[in-house]
Amino acid sequence: MNEIIFPDLYCPFPSKINKYVDVMENCSLEWVRRFDLLANESSYQRFSKSKFFLLAAHAYPECQLEELKIANNWLSWVFIWDDQCDLSELGKQPKVVKMFHKRFLEILHGAELTSQDIPLSHALRDLRQQTLQRASKEWFVHLVHGFEEWFHGYAQEATIRAQKIVPDVNTYILLRRSSVGVNIFLTLTELCHQFTVNNFLRNHHLLNQIKLMTGQIIAWSNDIFSAHREMASGDVHNLVLVLSYYQKITVEEAMNKVAAMHDQEVKYLLNLEASIQSFGEELDAQIAAYISGCHAWIRSNLDWYFSSDRYQTVKRLELVESLELVEV
Numbered sequence: 001m002n003e004i005i006f007p008d009l010y011c012p013f014p015s016k017i018n019k020y021v022d023v024m025e026n027c028s029l030e031w032v033r034r035f036d037l038l039a040n041e042s043s044y045q046r047f048s049k050s051k052f053f054l055l056a057a058h059a060y061p062e063c064q065l066e067e068l069k070i071a072n073n074w075l076s077w078v079f080i081w082d083d084q085c086d087l088s089e090l091g092k093q094p095k096v097v098k099m100f101h102k103r104f105l106e107i108l109h110g111a112e113l114t115s116q117d118i119p120l121s122h123a124l125r126d127l128r129q130q131t132l133q134r135a136s137k138e139w140f141v142h143l144v145h146g147f148e149e150w151f152h153g154y155a156q157e158a159t160i161r162a163q164k165i166v167p168d169v170n171t172y173i174l175l176r177r178s179s180v181g182v183n184i185f186l187t188l189t190e191l192c193h194q195f196t197v198n199n200f201l202r203n204h205h206l207l208n209q210i211k212l213m214t215g216q217i218i219a220w221s222n223d224i225f226s227a228h229r230e231m232a233s234g235d236v237h238n239l240v241l242v243l244s245y246y247q248k249i250t251v252e253e254a255m256n257k258v259a260a261m262h263d264q265e266v267k268y269l270l271n272l273e274a275s276i277q278s279f280g281e282e283l284d285a286q287i288a289a290y291i292s293g294c295h296a297w298i299r300s301n302l303d304w305y306f307s308s309d310r311y312q313t314v315k316r317l318e319l320v321e322s323l324e325l326v327e328v
Helices: 021-034 041-050 052-059 065-087 094-108 119-132 137-163 169-179 182-193 205-233 239-247 251-274 281-305
Strands: none
Touching (some): 021 052, 021 065, 041 065, 052 065, 065 119, 065 182, 065 205, 094 119, 094 137, 119 137, 137 182, 169 205, 169 239, 182 205, 205 251, 205 281, 239 251
16 A cells, blocks of 8 residues: 555553563464464464554553453454454355354353354354453453444444445444444453452443543544555445545545544543542542553554554455355
């Protein structure tokens, strides 16, 4: 791809990185190879150049090594599946996507593997086991809920692709709240930084609003950096491309509009944080830890985009076996 000049994005949060970053690259690749997830050496090379381990190291800067390995493996799984849904014919087959999601959720809920399960399912089972060695079943329910939400968003995207339409701006913004996956990432923050959000707070409109804003900030920055990749692959699920289509403006103009939306959302988030009243010492500590995790994720995305080759190619991380089935 030609060199692209991206707009500057407002991010007042400091860049941090985990002290175990130097050991994470090999750990990440070893786990993906152990389950034989990718089809060929070129896919493994693309996986390495994507540097998902750097995203994990920036997003979870205070995490201990074993928890960081687990979080990194979750991210690797998420991005590998993301490629199948975004860059292959599978992403245009909603019934097939839903079939895989149903099986993945069964495994997350504890179902045993069968001879019909694909390597991604075996890897998911391993992730469940790894995680439950270090987290409670009660907490794990919240992580699974994040996957349910994310899978729902991807199924909706597949339906839209199958219909060969461009979603309108409001439809896309609502859909992006699910497909960005922020619920997964922020729930993993609790595992990595060893705190658990009280159920009262988890259901409180304050934390839900903080999570929503964080998700939109991450989504808009992602849509800016991935716009040319998705345009080249023919995908329409990107706010830059949706705005360009409906407002009949150039991609560069649309990118600047999305950048302005991103910056405004960061300011809204800061204003919301400044208005928080005390909930008492214990809950205040949980809120502070949660907000710190949000800031780390917002910053980590920006740091990672400029280190990763993920958005410089339309080639996907190919799986060992094809998932592109014929719908009936």
